[in-house]
Structures are given as structure tokens and as C-alpha cells.
Amino acid sequence: MQTIKRLDLADAQVMLDAAVAKAQEIGVAMSIAVMDEGANLLAFARMDNSKITGISIAMDKCYTAAAARKATHELGEVSQPGGLVYGLNTCIGGRMVIVGGGLPVFVDGQPVGGIGVSSGTPTQDQEVAQAGIDALLDYLRNSD
């Protein structure tokens, strides 16, 4: 039997709140998804007036990051024509996303979930996702 750690709803809410705050600071309305270690959705928020496509893309970036335990922008680098995993983005019915904005979440070196953000540029999305992770790590440190 295994005992694993993974994100819970309170963790996900901390991440969502921080990500929404960062997106507001940047000035882009975004969709944000948080999944646990099993790549199962914990929490989601779509900011007012953000793009409809952001819903699915945020979730699939989150899925990719949580389930593959890699940042989606890193997968993008190795999925270019001629790259090691060229074609990765059509796997799992296209659910694998290789555009930046999905980040895995590691705590004490263990994969515990992921966060996916969509509707800004990939760089903005990644920045918002990172804000979610930073807030989580602060929160966990303070809960100790």
C-alpha cells in the first residue's frame, strides 16, 4: 500500500486566490485550474470577461502538468519538429498541452498536483501559475 501526499481543496483555494490576484495585477482576465496528484480537478475559476477557450485549455494545461509532472512550456521545447517528443500534443485525444501556462506542483520533492492557466500570453499564464505555487509554498510553511 502507498501513502501519498497531494493537494487538498484548501490548498487549491490558496493557489486560485493568488493566481487571480496576479492576473488582476497583470490586467488580463484568465481561467485557472488546480488538480491533485491523481490529475483530478480540485478547483477552477474563470474571471469575468475572459475567453471561453480558456476553460478547456486551462484544464488541459493543468492535466498535462499534474499528470506528466512537467511544465507545459518545457514540453513545448522538446515537442518542436525534430524534437525528442515531437507529436506529444496530439496524445490523449489532444489533452496534452505543450503551450506554456501549466506547472506541476512539488512539495518536499514529491509531485502533489498541478496548476493550469489560460487566456494571456503563455508567459503571462506561466507567471500567474507560478504565483499560485508560490502562495501555496508560503501557506504550507506558515501552517507548519
Add this chain to the structure above:
Amino acid sequence: MQTIKRLDLADAQVMLDAAVAKAQEIGVAMSIAVMDEGANLLAFARMDNSKITGISIAMDKCYTAAAARKATHELGEVSQPGGLVYGLNTCIGGRMVIVGGGLPVFVDGQPVGGIGVSSGTPTQDQEVAQAGIDALLDYLRNSD
């Protein structure tokens, strides 16, 4: 051009919080989804230790209620063998749900979105969804 009203993220958050509180009161961990009038997801939360199936079922109940503007338990009544819309539940690739727990949201008689809840009994799910709607209507009254 049409001008319509629909739920925003603040509304959805009010609904989620009230629904989670009601689920805690009942003592069942649930998944809860809120969509706007276009049947596009606004917010979602899965309570700790709740069923994985609840994620998709809450979303599909929410979709059904928001997009068909009917409570899913009412669709269940008319979808029985021999009923008026027997077979409805396999429409839209099975996204139509006829199990209780999805409620449309009407404000001033206009459809503005939906809420879907899963993981309890259908009656519990419906009660939790109703708690979300009740909280929204209170909130809107107080915002006037």
C-alpha cells in the same frame, strides 16, 4: 443584437461557498460546478475525499441544467421508459444528465446559468444545489 444577463464569478463564488457549507452540514463530500447562461464553466470545487466521478457528473448536471434550463430531476421523471423524452440522457454524447442534482438559475424570470452537484444521493445533491441558489438570491437582494 441581444442584451442578456448572466452569472459572474462573484455570483458563482457565493453559490459555491453556500453549497460547500450545506454539504458539510449534511456530512457528504461533494463536487460542485457553476456555469453561466451560455453553459460555460465559471467555478468549480471538489471537497476533500469526495468521489472522482463527482467531477464530471457535477459538471454535466450543471451543463444540462444551465443549457436546457430545467432541473435534472425533472428531466429524470419524463425520461423514464415510455416517457415523453425517454433516451434524452444519451444525447449530446451522454452529457445530458437526468439524475437529480442540477438546477437552472433564474433571476427575474430570465435564465442566467446553472449549478450542478454530485457525490451524495440525488436528493442531497439537489438540496446542496438549492442552497447555492438560495444564497445567490439573498446576495443579489442585498446588492440592490
Add this chain to the structure above:
Amino acid sequence: MQTIKRLDLADAQVMLDAAVAKAQEIGVAMSIAVMDEGANLLAFARMDNSKITGISIAMDKCYTAAAARKATHELGEVSQPGGLVYGLNTCIGGRMVIVGGGLPVFVDGQPVGGIGVSSGTPTQDQEVAQAGIDALLDYLRNSD
């Protein structure tokens, strides 16, 4: 080689216009789809303020009627538990619809397409679909 007859866009437009007029007369906002003999979409209209679910369901009723060359309410009768084709509605990924509102179009005894209507009761939907077919047959008689 085969030479076949099938609906064209002008025919489909005649059917859509008559169906919309009938839906307005009934007082229910509906979605209406018309496909040709190959079960490929020719024309579609969603009336203002009609249900989102009507989009997919009208198309799938239309597909079922055009492709199976049967009225969807007739398929509903033989798809009941114990019936000859019980389970038909989950075929083709759930695209087969057994709820009334889809009608095949026959001209001179030959199947030439289908019409699918959704958002009213199945009886209303079927009535609107029939209005489309009646208008087509009138139009074809007058074009001779």
C-alpha cells in the same frame, strides 16, 4: 455509378423558414437543422433565447432521421426496454436520438435528407419539423 437526388441549400432554406414560422406560431424558440441524403448539414438556425442544448440535439435528431431514414419518435417506440432495438440511442457515440423531433425527407419515394428540431416538447418539435417538410413539398410542386 449512382445518380441520386438530394436536398440543396435552397430547399433547406425553404424548410428552415417554414419551421421557424411554425415555431413562432406555437410560441417556442427552437433550433432547427436540415441535412442532405448523405447526412451532411446543409443549414441550421437557432431562434433567439432558445436553449443551448437544442443546438446539438436538433443536429443529432436530424442526423438520425436523415441517416437512418426513420422518424426519431418511431425509433423511440421500438427502443423501449424489451423492444426490438432497445439500446439504439447509445449507438454512434450517442448521436442516435430516439426522442421525437427528427423526420426523414422523402421525395418521390426516395430518401433525400432530414430535418431535426429541438427545444419544445417532442410533439411540438415534430410538428415544426413536419411544417418544414410540408413547405418543401409545396415548393417542389410549384417549381415543376
Add this chain to the structure above:
Amino acid sequence: MQTIKRLDLADAQVMLDAAVAKAQEIGVAMSIAVMDEGANLLAFARMDNSKITGISIAMDKCYTAAAARKATHELGEVSQPGGLVYGLNTCIGGRMVIVGGGLPVFVDGQPVGGIGVSSGTPTQDQEVAQAGIDALLDYLRNSD
């Protein structure tokens, strides 16, 4: 609660008619789809003898433009290998289209829907889509 504007069926019909007229002028039979701000289909027409693939591609170009609020040819430019959003076209189960012919519709600076055209060259498709938008803007000016 949000109050938003979006296309209605009369708007969509104006767009379809103008797009069909432009396609006839160009001399290519096309498929044309119009969606509202929620990326839900309003109206569709497939011209006689046009390609079967045009049905889905027009709809998916329309979805992409309406839901991402960007022209599909612009997404194509930034989705090239090495580009900012390389891999975007396989997102949302491949529903994201990065080939020209899908245009978002903005009225008074607000996103209100989209139009998607398929079966010509991407440049022809885009020209036909633009004819639809131009006709809409004329129509709205004259309705004031």
C-alpha cells in the same frame, strides 16, 4: 451579474447572406457558420456542391474565433514551430483551428460572436468572413 451584448439570429442571417453573396462572387462554394459570444451556434449554411469537410472546419474556425476572440490566421502565425503558442491547434480536442477563415466579431469594442468560413483558400475564406462582418456593421448602423 453581468450584462453583455451578443449576436442574435437576425444578425447572423445578415452575415450569412452577405458571406454567401461574396462566395458566389469569388466563385467558390463554401460553408459558413456564425456563433454568439458564448461560442454557441446561431446559423449555418453550406452552399451546393461544397466540400463535406467544410462543415466541421467552418464550425471549428467559428468556435475558435468566437471563443478565443482572435482571427484564426493570426493564431496560425504564432503557432508555427518555435512560435509562442506552437501546438495550440491540437487543444480542445483539435477544435482550435489555426488556418485562416475564422474572425471574431467586435461591436463597440466588445466581443459579441464569431464567423467561420471554409472550402476556399484560407485567404478566400477570410475574405468571405470579412464580408459577413462588414454587412453586419452596416446593418447595425442602419438599425440605430
